[in-house]
Amino acid sequence: MKLQQVSESCFAVLNEKNRVCDANSGLINRGGGVVVDTQSDLYHARRMIELFGKVWPGMPKRVINTHEDGDHVWGNQLFEGAEIIAHRTVPDRMKQVADPSETQKLLKGADRLLSRLVLGATHPGALAIAKQLRQDYDLDGVELALPTTVFDERHVLDLDGTEVHVIYVGPCHQVGDTIVHVPKEGVVFAGDVIFRECTPMGWTGTYEKWLRTLDLIVWLDPEVIVPGHGPVCGIEGAMEMKAYLEYVRDESRRFFEQSLTALEASKRIDLGPYGAWRGPARLYLNVERAYREFRSEPPDAHWDAAKSFDAIYEVAKARGIEVEF
Ligand SMILES: [Zn+2]
Numbered sequence: 001m002k003l004q005q006v007s008e009s010c011f012a013v014l015n016e017k018n019r020v021c022d023a024n025s026g027l028i029n030r031g032g033g034v035v036v037d038t039q040s041d042l043y044h045a046r047r048m049i050e051l052f053g054k055v056w057p058g059m060p061k062r063v064i065n066t067h068e069d070g071d072h073v074w075g076n077q078l079f080e081g082a083e084i085i086a087h088r089t090v091p092d093r094m095k096q097v098a099d100p101s102e103t104q105k106l107l108k109g110a111d112r113l114l115s116r117l118v119l120g121a122t123h124p125g126a127l128a129i130a131k132q133l134r135q136d137y138d139l140d141g142v143e144l145a146l147p148t149t150v151f152d153e154r155h156v157l158d159l160d161g162t163e164v165h166v167i168y169v170g171p172c173h174q175v176g177d178t179i180v181h182v183p184k185e186g187v188v189f190a191g192d193v194i195f196r197e198c199t200p201m202g203w204t205g206t207y208e209k210w211l212r213t214l215d216l217i218v219w220l221d222p223e224v225i226v227p228g229h230g231p232v233c234g235i236e237g238a239m240e241m242k243a244y245l246e247y248v249r250d251e252s253r254r255f256f257e258q259s260l261t262a263l264e265a266s267k268r269i270d271l272g273p274y275g276a277w278r279g280p281a282r283l284y285l286n287v288e289r290a291y292r293e294f295r296s297e298p299p300d301a302h303w304d305a306a307k308s309f310d311a312i313y314e315v316a317k318a319r320g321i322e323v324e325f
Helices: 042-052 090-097 100-111 113-122 124-136 207-220 235-257 262-268 272-276 280-294 305-319
Strands: 002-005 010-014 025-028 034-036 062-064 083-087 149-151 154-159 162-168 178-182 187-195 224-229
Touching: 002 042, 010 042, 010 224, 025 042, 083 090, 100 113, 100 124, 113 124, 124 305, 149 154, 178 207, 187 207, 187 235, 207 235, 207 280, 224 235, 235 262, 235 272, 235 280, 262 280, 262 305, 272 280, 280 305
Parallel strands: 034 062, 062 083, 083 149, 187 224
Antiparallel strands: 002 010, 010 025, 025 034, 154 162, 162 178, 178 187
């Protein structure tokens, strides 16, 4: 993990491996201190607090969660007494999709020989992701700390004269997607609306909303974007994300019209330059989402996580690339 200053008062803590759960956090070191997203486990959250401690004394008084996924909220509990801000949908969604005990069960299962064999036979992708996560993460002791302040469209903070705009943009990658804009310093903390140099993992939302949000970020014209995953970038990060999503949606349409399944399409779509991004087989999620839209299914249709990871695993195997999430 490393600390990077991105403007006068804005900082990022970046997880450099850039695999699943390696999420970034932000800090605005004014007006009591504001942290954006809190990492995937207590070890990483403590390391983030230590790094931010170099540029802000004491614990920040506010936390913003950019959405409900575990890798952005599982360190919340360490900010005792802080105001935790998120979109109105996030508390319920956290309970649905970020139950730490479920993920911990998967990680522990991967540790035990028998359950490893069973899991490997029935869900090779779930076993593979559990093994990968086990290398870096341990959810022992994680308890959900839910947002204490929720908002609907927009929430504005005044940090000693520096405005921070917390803007709801979901559902695009997840239901609660929120970006944090610091206009005076030309900074956007984009959450998982932007993945940089790694393949996005979209869950509940629509392509249309996601593309419009990327347009909004370009329109805000920040000098610096801190993405949810991957290195800091400028607006080219938003434009590349948009190009990727449009490309995947178009290619998915082509294969959908040939009556291929989403899994088969994911094995065949030419990755082009995106093959160099981390976790290229995660493409499957984006193809499956496109297919759901073509079939007019609701964007919040249930995802079977184990089956989805199995599909990613299968795509990587079929392509002869490393299985990586
Ligand atoms: Zn994330």
